[in-house]
Amino acid sequence: MTPFTRSVYAVVAAIPSGRVTSYGAVAAILGRRPALRGGPSAPRAVGGSLSAIPDDLDLPWWRVINSSGRISTSSIHHTAQIQRALLEDDGVQFTETGRIDWDRYEWDPKDAELEQILGTVDA
DNA sequence: ACAATGACATAAG
DNA sequence: GCTTATGCCATTG
Secondary structure, X not given: OOHHHHHHHHHHOXXXXXXXXXXXXHHHHOOOOEOOOOOEOOHHHHHHHHOOOOHHHOOOHHHEEOOOOOOOOOOOOOOHHHHHHHHHHOOOOEOOOOOEOHHHHEXXXXXXXXXXXXXXOOO
């Protein structure tokens, strides 16, 4: 477990029920700057950290989806079906094409809240 | 230290 | 919208 991974967990732990966020948004919160061409750069690493969540942490990993509003889990422990079920438990509704509406469910934390979250980890 | 690998994000076709 | 190509970077072997 690395500092980066710990900070990812700290952010994910703060996502409230009924809201979702993207890998790129988490990366942006951690201060990783968007790249010139390929878009935000660290989201891939965020996914990598989420793929190795210790079971005893009890994180709401299912509230993180990709930028197009779709589920992109490929873990055998946390399958796409499980993720969808957990999200629906949160009250999140899917469109007919299996997507989630950002306008309705995007998590938008206040700056003060983010500062507090990040203050609990290194950086 | 180096190379390979992804639960990503964009731009282009 | 969907598919393909390209860039990124923290992790891992």
